[in-house]
Amino acid sequence: MSRTDPLWTPSPDAVRRAPIMAFMADASKRAGRVFNTYEELHAWSVEDREAFWSLVWDFCGVVGQKGERMLVDGERMPGAAFFPEARLNFAENLLVRSGAGEAIVFRGEDKVERRLSWDDLRALVSRLQQALIDAGVKAGDRVAAMMPNMPETVACMLAATSIGAIWSSCSPDFGEQGVLDRFGQIEPVVFVACDGYWYAGKRIEVADKIGKVLDKLPSVRLALIVDYLGEAEQVAAGFDRATALETALRPFAPKPLFFERLAFSHPLYILFSSGTTGIPKCIVHSAGGTLLQHFKEQRLHAGIGEGDRFFYFTTCGWMMWNWLASGLGLGATLLLYDGSPFYPDGNALFDYAQDEKMTYFGTSAKFIDSARKAGLEPIATHDLSTVRVISSTGSPLSPEGFEFVYAGIKADVHLASISGGTDIVSCFVLGVPTRPVWSGEIQGAGLGMAVDVWDDDGRPVRGEKGELVCSRAFPSMPIMFWNDPDGAKYHAAYFDRFDNVWCHGDFAERTEHDGFIIHGRSDATLNPGGVRIGTAEIYNQVEQMDEVIEAICIGQDWDDDVRVVLFVRLADGVVLDEALEKLIRTKIRTGASPRHVPARIVAVQDIPRTKSGKITELAVRDVVHGRAVKNKEALANPEALAYFAGLSQLQN
Numbered sequence: 001m002s003r004t005d006p007l008w009t010p011s012p013d014a015v016r017r018a019p020i021m022a023f024m025a026d027a028s029k030r031a032g033r034v035f036n037t038y039e040e041l042h043a044w045s046v047e048d049r050e051a052f053w054s055l056v057w058d059f060c061g062v063v064g065q066k067g068e069r070m071l072v073d074g075e076r077m078p079g080a081a082f083f084p085e086a087r088l089n090f091a092e093n094l095l096v097r098s099g100a101g102e103a104i105v106f107r108g109e110d111k112v113e114r115r116l117s118w119d120d121l122r123a124l125v126s127r128l129q130q131a132l133i134d135a136g137v138k139a140g141d142r143v144a145a146m147m148p149n150m151p152e153t154v155a156c157m158l159a160a161t162s163i164g165a166i167w168s169s170c171s172p173d174f175g176e177q178g179v180l181d182r183f184g185q186i187e188p189v190v191f192v193a194c195d196g197y198w199y200a201g202k203r204i205e206v207a208d209k210i211g212k213v214l215d216k217l218p219s220v221r222l223a224l225i226v227d228y229l230g231e232a233e234q235v236a237a238g239f240d241r242a243t244a245l246e247t248a249l250r251p252f253a254p255k256p257l258f259f260e261r262l263a264f265s266h267p268l269y270i271l272f273s274s275g276t277t278g279i280p281k282c283i284v285h286s287a288g289g290t291l292l293q294h295f296k297e298q299r300l301h302a303g304i305g306e307g308d309r310f311f312y313f314t315t316c317g318w319m320m321w322n323w324l325a326s327g328l329g330l331g332a333t334l335l336l337y338d339g340s341p342f343y344p345d346g347n348a349l350f351d352y353a354q355d356e357k358m359t360y361f362g363t364s365a366k367f368i369d370s371a372r373k374a375g376l377e378p379i380a381t382h383d384l385s386t387v388r389v390i391s392s393t394g395s396p397l398s399p400e401g402f403e404f405v406y407a408g409i410k411a412d413v414h415l416a417s418i419s420g421g422t423d424i425v426s427c428f429v430l431g432v433p434t435r436p437v438w439s440g441e442i443q444g445a446g447l448g449m450a451v452d453v454w455d456d457d458g459r460p461v462r463g464e465k466g467e468l469v470c471s472r473a474f475p476s477m478p479i480m481f482w483n484d485p486d487g488a489k490y491h492a493a494y495f496d497r498f499d500n501v502w503c504h505g506d507f508a509e510r511t512e513h514d515g516f517i518i519h520g521r522s523d524a525t526l527n528p529g530g531v532r533i534g535t536a537e538i539y540n541q542v543e544q545m546d547e548v549i550e551a552i553c554i555g556q557d558w559d560d561d562v563r564v565v566l567f568v569r570l571a572d573g574v575v576l577d578e579a580l581e582k583l584i585r586t587k588i589r590t591g592a593s594p595r596h597v598p599a600r601i602v603a604v605q606d607i608p609r610t611k612s613g614k615i616t617e618l619a620v621r622d623v624v625h626g627r628a629v630k631n632k633e634a635l636a637n638p639e640a641l642a643y644f645a646g647l648s649q650l651q652n
Contacts, residue, residue: 006436007406008415018433020300023059030055038432038444039514046450046472049074053082053292053448053475060295060330063096064088064261077500078490080473083264083288090268090287091162092259094328095122102333104151105309105356108228109198109339109348116151123254124152128159130252135222137189139164139260142270144188146172146179146206146213147316148197148338152226152245154325156192161268161287164260165190168270171315172197172204174611176212178633181279182272186482187219192245196229200340207235214239224248264288265479271319271422279631281489282482285425289475293426294326296447301430302389302416304360306331309386312362313341313349318612319422320362320393332360341367350378350409357386364394365401365417366613369543372404384410391416391431394613396518398540399440417442419506419518423494426476428468428504429516440540441515449474453510458498461510465534467522468506469498477502507534524617526555528562533596535617538566541591542584547574552607553598554621556650565650566598567620567643569607576603602649606640620644 015021024041028034030051035041045052050070057066067085074080097103103121106114116124137143143160147153147169157167170182172194183191191214196205214223223242225232232244268287272280298304310332314320327334335356341349341363353361361384371378378384390405390413397417405415416431419442428451432443445451450472455461481490497503507522519525519534526533535553542551549569555562568584570576581601588596608616611634619629623644632638 006438007402008413008437010414010434010436015434018303019305020303020433023055023300026059027052027055038434042445042447045447049448049472049474056292056296056448057083060292060299061096062088062291062295063093074473075500077473077495077502078477078487080477081265082292082473082475086264086288087261088264088288088291089162089164089259089261090291091125091158092257092261093291094158094326095125095257096329097331098122103328104154104334104336106151106336106338107352108148108150108337109201109343111198111339112228114151121151121155121158122257124155125158125162126254126257127249127252128155129162129257130255131224131248132159132165132190133163134252135190137163137165139262140267141165141190142186142188143167143190143192144183144186145169145192145316146174146210147192147194147226148172148228149314149316149321149336150194150226150228150338151336153192153316154328154334154336156224157325160190162257162259164262164266166267166270166284168272169316169321170272171317171611172206173199173315173636174317175633176209178611179209179213180216181631181633182282183213183217185279185282186270188217189219189221191217191220191223192226193223194226194228195231195235198228198339200343203229205229205231207231207238210235210242211239214241222248262287267479269322269425270482271322271425273422280634281493283423284479284482285476286479289477289479290322290425291326291329293424293474293476294323295329297323297427297430298327298332299330300447301427301432302360302391303414303433304330304332308332308359309335309357310360311335311337311353311356311358312391313337313364313367314362315612319425322425324362342370346371346374346376347378347381350376350382350384353384353387354382358384359386360389360391361387362391362393364613365392365397366394368392368397368401368404372401372408373546373549376408378409379407379411387413389414389416389431391418393418395615396520396536396540397440398536398543400540400544402437402439419516421504423478423504424474424476428470429518436513438511438513438515441511441513441517443515445516451516453508453516454498458501463509463512465507465509465519467497468504468508468516468518470502470504521617524554524621526553526562526564528555528564528595533564537592538564538588538596538598541588541596542566542568544591545584545587547571547580548584550607550615552615552617552620554617554624556600556621556624558599563599564596565600565602565624567602567604567607569605570603576601600649602647604640604643606637606643608635608637608640610634611636624650
């Protein structure tokens with residue numbers, strides 16, 4: 001990096017108060033030697049995983065029976081078994097609190113606002129639990145939801161998992177086929193859906209989609225329609241197996257909750273890969289592995305605890321929703337938001353942060369960049385004094401994004417860029433509250449995660465780009481892929497590249513500060529002249545330009561090589577003429593390197609992205625090469641692909 005000083009350094013008082021320091025003291029006692037630095041603590045956490053994860057269980061107050069053995073077959077990936085004798089229930093661990101304090105605050109754009117106390121949440125979960133049991137739901141059954149990010153979604157998840165059912169969700173903006181590609185594979189017995197939702201001030205009804213989905217999900221015995229637009233009764237009346245949620249709950253009064261304690265490895269969540277080839281992979285995550293990993297990340301890396309006001313901007317189709325929900329178990333109040341983050345204007349989330357005295361503000365690199373380009377200055381317009389952490393994920397946060405956070409949002413804040421994914425429902429690399437923040441860098445590898453960057457020959461590299469790997473097993477590895485009886489799909493996804501080592505598919509670099517830079521997906525990495533280039537390095541340059549709203553970059557097969565093609569969506573009134581092309585090339589050449597300069601630059605009207613907001617380089621690459629994009633349902637705007645087909649600019 002060009003900067004010689006960090007953007008932020010935690011104060012001695014902030015370091016002293018960080019929960020990770022109390023954990024480090026406990027770890028020192030357990031290990032019989034003193035740990036003074038994060039580096040020393042991390043080394044122990046991967047050397048002695050049994051002791052480390054056992055301490056995480058104790059330190060975070062996990063409810064359940066731990067058992068005598070912490071790890072069996074620890075050197076096998078996959079195949080390692082953490083806490084094989086343990087018995088626990090995920091929902092029980094999230095619902096340990098009661099009383100009048102706020103458990104959930106909900107804001108649905110400017111249309112709806114609600115608050116649930118811990119007692120309110122427990123009462124709702126109790127009634128839902130009884131309704132599910134009455135419908136014959138048992139451990140191992142699937143409960144699927146097409147829902148906004150609202151309190152009922154969290155409550156339904158808790159009710160389902162309290163009896164050992166497996167939860168899976170997507171957002172209501174998914175198309176019919178997108179829903180069926182996911183839930184059709186897992187055959188849910190209960191389907192939860194809203195009567196509609198709000199987005200950018202518009203009322204969007206989904207009754208027709210519910211009908212089409214139910215027609216093709218014969219496994220569903222009960223569909224619960226949740227009221228958001230005030231039409232749940234009318235929507236439910238249109239379908240044989242459907243009941244409005246309030247009607248379904250009417251026979252059941254709140255009573256003490258029941259929790260089915262099951263094995264550590266019992267399935268909890270089914271998440272779906274958002275790739276663009278074939279139908280989505282159904283990734284099954286365990287109750288114990290998810291709980292332990294989330295508690296570790298949130299308590300130790302994020303410092304979340306009792307009374308925190310915890311927010312992440314997410315939909316129910318993204319793993320960050322699952323991550324957010326776990327904050328209940330640490331005593332945090334969940335701040336849920338559903339709708340457009342730019343309605344009625346770009347300050348919607350900053351207004352929410354101010355109004356609710358948010359302590360953890362989680363968002364995406366895309367949002368930070370959009371706020372920067374929109375000229376927002378919440379540092380001057382909002383009181384964000386309570387915000388302790390700003391977190392960014394979804395795509396690499398550029399150095400300009402890092403610098404905008406400190407210059408435009410808040411000067412004294414822990415900026416935690418984090419990266420992992422659906423595959424592990426958690427992070428490989430993330431914030432470290434005791435370390436400085438350097439521009440463009442993720443602070444460090446997660447505790448208990450043997451993360452490194454390897455070259456093509458499987459050798460660790462520093463200061464150069466390679467594959468992000470994890471060389472030792474960890475609790476939140478998937479249990480399996482659904483409908484993958486011999487584990488072939490699971491193995492092919494992560495272990496084909498390096499035997500017995502998780503290869504994540506990220507093109508990364510380990511820095512001199514022992515941090516990480518993610519340069520983009522390695523399978524979307526450019527390779528002109530045999531030199532590997534991460535697309536994020538190009539985006540970091542181009543998206544600094546006022547003329548460019550956003551960009552997407554691919555490698556086009558050309559003359560027995562690969563040439564770099566850059567597509568740009570331009571600001572209103574801007575034309576891609578010779579002068580602007582020259583400006584773009586100069587910016588990339590000087591900001592990245594001559595090797596990064598595209599051979600072709602093409603203006604397009606829109607750029608395709610997944611439902612979770614990620615641009616889809618692979619889909620664009622397939623279209624440019626005349627190959628079919630098999631899973632268009634994974635895309636939020638599949639119509640955008642048309643702009644990339646048969647372009648004359650790419651014929652010579």
